[in-house]
Amino acid sequence: MQDVEIALSHVSKKYCKSLRRSMRYGLSDISRNLCRMSSHSNVLREEEFWALKDVSFEVRQGEALGLIGANGCGKSTVLKLLNGIFWPDIGKVAVRGKVGALIEVGAGFHPMLTGRENVYLNGAILGMTKAEVNEKFDDIVEFAEIGDFLDTPVKHYSTGMFVKLGFAVAVHCDPDVLLVDEVLAVGDISFRRKCFKRLKELRDENVTWIIVSHDAGTIQANTDRVVLLDRGEMAYVGSPEDAINEYLYSLSLKRVTPGSNAAQVVDSRSSKQSVAADFEVDRVVLLDKNLCEREVFATGEPFAARIEFTAKKKIEDPAFGVVFFNGDNEICSESVTSFDGVRIEKLEGRGSVTLKTDSLPLYSGVYRLHLTVRDGSLAPLAEMSHAAYIKVSGGKLFSAGMFYMQHSWDIELDEDRIGSAPRAV
Amino acid sequence: MTETDFTTYEPDNSLKKGYRSLFSEIFSELNKSRWLIFQLFKKDFVALYKQSFIGVLWAILLPLVAVGTFIVLSGAGVFNVGALSVPYPIYAILGTALWGLFSTGLVASSNSIVAAGPMITKINFSKKSLVIASMGQALLAFFIQLCLVLALLVYYQVTPSPAILLIPLLIVPVVLFTLGLGFVLSLVNGIVRDVANMVSVVVTFLLFLTPVLYAKPTTGVLAALTSYNILYYLVSVPRDLILYGTSDYLKGFLLSSAVAFFVFLLFLAVFHLTETRVAERV
Numbered sequence: 001m002q003d004v005e006i007a008l009s010h011v012s013k014k015y016c017k018s019l020r021r022s023m024r025y026g027l028s029d030i031s032r033n034l035c036r037m038s039s040h041s042n043v044l045r046e047e048e049f050w051a052l053k054d055v056s057f058e059v060r061q062g063e064a065l066g067l068i069g070a071n072g073c074g075k076s077t078v079l080k081l082l083n084g085i086f087w088p089d090i091g092k093v094a095v096r097g098k099v100g101a102l103i104e105v106g107a108g109f110h111p112m113l114t115g116r117e118n119v120y121l122n123g124a125i126l127g128m129t130k131a132e133v134n135e136k137f138d139d140i141v142e143f144a145e146i147g148d149f150l151d152t153p154v155k156h157y158s159t160g161m162f163v164k165l166g167f168a169v170a171v172h173c174d175p176d177v178l179l180v181d182e183v184l185a186v187g188d189i190s191f192r193r194k195c196f197k198r199l200k201e202l203r204d205e206n207v208t209w210i211i212v213s214h215d216a217g218t219i220q221a222n223t224d225r226v227v228l229l230d231r232g233e234m235a236y237v238g239s240p241e242d243a244i245n246e247y248l249y250s251l252s253l254k255r256v257t258p259g260s261n262a263a264q265v266v267d268s269r270s271s272k273q274s275v276a277a278d279f280e281v282d283r284v285v286l287l288d289k290n291l292c293e294r295e296v297f298a299t300g301e302p303f304a305a306r307i308e309f310t311a312k313k314k315i316e317d318p319a320f321g322v323v324f325f326n327g328d329n330e331i332c333s334e335s336v337t338s339f340d341g342v343r344i345e346k347l348e349g350r351g352s353v354t355l356k357t358d359s360l361p362l363y364s365g366v367y368r369l370h371l372t373v374r375d376g377s378l379a380p381l382a383e384m385s386h387a388a389y390i391k392v393s394g395g396k397l398f399s400a401g402m403f404y405m406q407h408s409w410d411i412e413l414d415e416d417r418i419g420s421a422p423r424a425v
Numbered sequence: 426m427t428e429t430d431f432t433t434y435e436p437d438n439s440l441k442k443g444y445r446s447l448f449s450e451i452f453s454e455l456n457k458s459r460w461l462i463f464q465l466f467k468k469d470f471v472a473l474y475k476q477s478f479i480g481v482l483w484a485i486l487l488p489l490v491a492v493g494t495f496i497v498l499s500g501a502g503v504f505n506v507g508a509l510s511v512p513y514p515i516y517a518i519l520g521t522a523l524w525g526l527f528s529t530g531l532v533a534s535s536n537s538i539v540a541a542g543p544m545i546t547k548i549n550f551s552k553k554s555l556v557i558a559s560m561g562q563a564l565l566a567f568f569i570q571l572c573l574v575l576a577l578l579v580y581y582q583v584t585p586s587p588a589i590l591l592i593p594l595l596i597v598p599v600v601l602f603t604l605g606l607g608f609v610l611s612l613v614n615g616i617v618r619d620v621a622n623m624v625s626v627v628v629t630f631l632l633f634l635t636p637v638l639y640a641k642p643t644t645g646v647l648a649a650l651t652s653y654n655i656l657y658y659l660v661s662v663p664r665d666l667i668l669y670g671t672s673d674y675l676k677g678f679l680l681s682s683a684v685a686f687f688v689f690l691l692f693l694a695v696f697h698l699t700e701t702r703v704a705e706r707v
Contacts, residue, residue, distance in 0.1 A: 007431075015705075022616075022706055023616050023617050023706070026616040026702065026703065026705075026706040027613075027616060027617070029702055030612075030616075030699045030702050030703070033437060033439055033440060033698060033699060033702065034695060034698060034699065036440060038436075038437050038440065039436070039437055041436040041437065042436065080546070081434065083548075083549045084432065084434055084549045084701070085545075085546060085547070085548075085549045085701070085704055085705075086701065086704060086705045087434050087435065087436060087437070087438045087701055087702070088434060088435065088436055089436050090436060091435075091436075092433060092434070092435050093433065093434040093435075094431040094432070094433045094434075095431065095432050095433075096430045096431045096432070097430070099432075099549070101547075101548060101549065103547045103548070104543060104547040107543050107544050107547035107548055108544050108547075108548055108550075110468050110471070110472055112471055112472045112475050112476065113468060113471055113472075117467070117468075117471065120464055121464045121465070121467070121468055124460055124461040124463075124464040124465075125461065125464075125465075125544070125548055125550045126548065126550070127550065129460060130460045153475075
C-alpha cells in the first residue's frame with residue numbers, strides 16, 4: 001500500500017454571489033482573524049452558497065486521479081484548495097510535498113516579456129530557483145517547440161505556442177503533486193500527445209496528479225480513479241469507465257427527465273398515460289437477453305422493451321410505436337409495428353407487445369423512450385412521452401459516433417508478404 | 426513519512442499558528458523569494474518601459490516638471506519656497522527623489538495585488554514578493570533621479586556632505602514605512618477597489634502638506650502640522666544630512682524611523698495572516 005499524498009476530509013467551500021457583500025464579508029473575516037477570532041466560516045451568510053460541499057477523498061502517491069463534472073461543479077475549486085490558493089471553509093485539506101499547479105497555463109506570463117524572460121519569470125513564480133531554471137532551460141524550450149520565437153514578446157505568440165510554453169515550464173518544475181486543469185485542450189494533437197507522454201514519465205517518477213477535464217477520452221486514458229462532482233458534491237468515485245458513464249448519465253438525465261426545460265420545450269405534448277379511456281398501458285419494462293428486468297444496458301448487447309397493457313374493450317388493428325430520444329431530444333430511432341408489417345388483429349384484456357434488438361445501437365447516456373399506441377383509424381389510444389429511461393453504458397466506447405453499428409472483423413494475412421501489417425477487411 | 430510532511434489547510438488557517446512563529450515563517454519565505462522578487466521587479470520594469478522611446482528617462486522628466494512648476498510659481502510670487510542655503514533645484518529635486526520613494530512606492534505597492542490579476546487566483550506563490558517588487562520601480566526612479574542631483578551638484582559647484590555615501594541606509598526608514606502601508610493597502614485594495622484611487626489623491630495632497638518642495642515654515646498651522654508629520658522627518662532629514670551634513674530634526678528622524686519600522690513589521694504580519702483570505706475576493 002502506497003502512502004497517502006493528498007487527503008481532503010469533509011471539505012466545503014463557499015462563495016458569495018454579490019460583489020458588494022463579498023467586499024463586506026472579506027473585510028469582516030479579515031478583521032476577525034486578526035483579532036484571533038474565528039470567522040464562523042461554516043455558516044452561510046446572505047447571498048453565499050456552497051461551491052463545494054462535504055468532499056472527501058484521498059490520493060496515494062503515484063496515483064492519477066481524474067475530476068469530472070459539469071461546468072461550475074467545483075472542480076477548479078478543488079484544485080485551488082489543494083494548491084493553497086484558498087482555504088476551505090469547513091474540513092481539512094492535506095497535501096504532501098511540492099505542488100505544481102497548471103490551473104491556468106501562462107497565468108504568470110507577461111505579454112510584453114519575451115519567451116525567454118517569461119520562462120524565468122514563470123519558473124520563479126512556480127517556486128523554482130534560478131539554478132533550476134538555468135539547468136532546465138534547454139529542456140523547457142525544446143519541449144515547448146517555440147524555436148525562433150524564444151526572444152519574441154509572448155503577446156505575439158499564437159494561443160497554442162503560449163500554452164506550450166506555459167505547460168513546458170510547469171512540467172519541468174519537479175513537483176511531487178501536479179494539478180492539471182483542462183489546459184491541454186488548446187494544444188494541437190501532437191503536442192497533447194507529447195504532454196501526456198511527459199505526464200506518464202512524471203508518473204513513473206512517482207508524481208501524483210489530479211487532472212480536470214471534460215474530455216472523457218483524456219480522463220479514461222490517463223487516470224486510475226475518477227471523482228465525479230455534481231454541483232459541488234461528490235456524486236461518484238470509482239473507475240474511470242464507471243465514473244464517466246455516471247457523468248454521461250447525469251448529463252443526459254438532466255435533459256431527458258421531465259422538469260428539465262429542454263424536454264418540456266421540445267416535447268409540448270403531454271406525457272399523459274392514456275388518451276382513450278378504454279385502453280391503458282400498465283407499464284413499460286426494459287429487459288436484457290435473459291428477459292430479466294434491468295436499468296443499465298451496455299452498447300451492443302441484446303435489449304428488449306416490453307409494453308404491458310389492458311384493453312377494456314375490443315380494439316381492432318392497433319399499432320405500437322416506440323421512439324428513442326437522446327439527451328438533446330433528438331430522435332435516435334423510431335420503430336412502429338405497422339411500418340414493419342407487423343399486424344395485430346385485435347386486442348382485448350391484458351397483454352404485452354415487446355420490441356427486441358440483438359444489438360443496442362446506443363452509446364453512453366440516458367435515453368427517453370416515447371410510446372404511442374393507435375387504433376386502426378390512427379386515433380391515439382395512449383401516448384407516453386416518458387414511458388421509460390434507458391441508461392446505456394458504453395464501457396470503453398464513448399460516443400465515438402452517432403450510433404453503434406453491429407459489426408464483426410475478418411483478418412486475412414497475405415502469405416506472400418509476410419511481415420507487412422495485418423490488413424483489416 | 427510523518428504528519429509534519431503535510432501542508433494542511435483548514436478554515437481560519439492563520440489562527441492555528443501563534444504570533445511568535447509568525448516572523449520566522451515570514452522571513453524564511455522572503456529569503457526563499459529573493460529571486461522571485463527580482464523577477465517580478467524585472468517584469469514590472471520591462472512592462473513599464475519596453476514599448477516606450479525614452480524609457481526610464483520618464484523617471485527624470487516627471488520630477489523635473491514638478492520642480493519646474495514650483496520654480497515658476499515662486500518666481501511669479503504665488504508661492505514662497507522659503508530661505509534655503511543651497512540652490513533651489515538641488516533642494517527640490519533631491520526632495521522629490523526622496524518623496525518619490527514614498528509616493529511612487531505607495532501607489533505601486535497598493536496596486537500590486539490587483540495588478541497581478543489572474544495570477545493571484547491561479548498560482549500559489551509569495552504575494553509579499555509582489556508588494557516588495559513593486560517598490561523596485563520607486564527605488565530605480567530614485568537612483569536615476571539621484572544621478573540628476575549629482576549632475577546638479579557639479580553644475581552649481583556645491584559640495585555635499587560625506588553622508589551622501591550613506592544614502593542606501595538613509596532611505597531605509599521611508600522605504601519600510603511605504604512598504605508597511607503598501608502591504609495593508611494592497612490587501613484592502615484587493616477587496617475594495619476604492620483604495621487605489623484614494624491613495625493617488627492622498628499622496629498628491631500630502632506632497633503639498635509636507636515641506637518637500639519648500640522649506641519648513643516656521644509659523645502657522647502648517648508649521649505645527651509639519652512637526653507631527655512623520656513623512657517630513659523621513660524625507661527631509663536624509664536630505665539635510667546629504668546637503669548639510671547635519672539636521673535640526675535628528676531626534677524626530679530617529680523617532681519616525683522607529684515608527685516606520687514598527688508599521689512595517691505590524692502590517693507585514695497582518696499581510697501574512699490575511700493574504701489567502703484576500704485571494705478569494707480579488
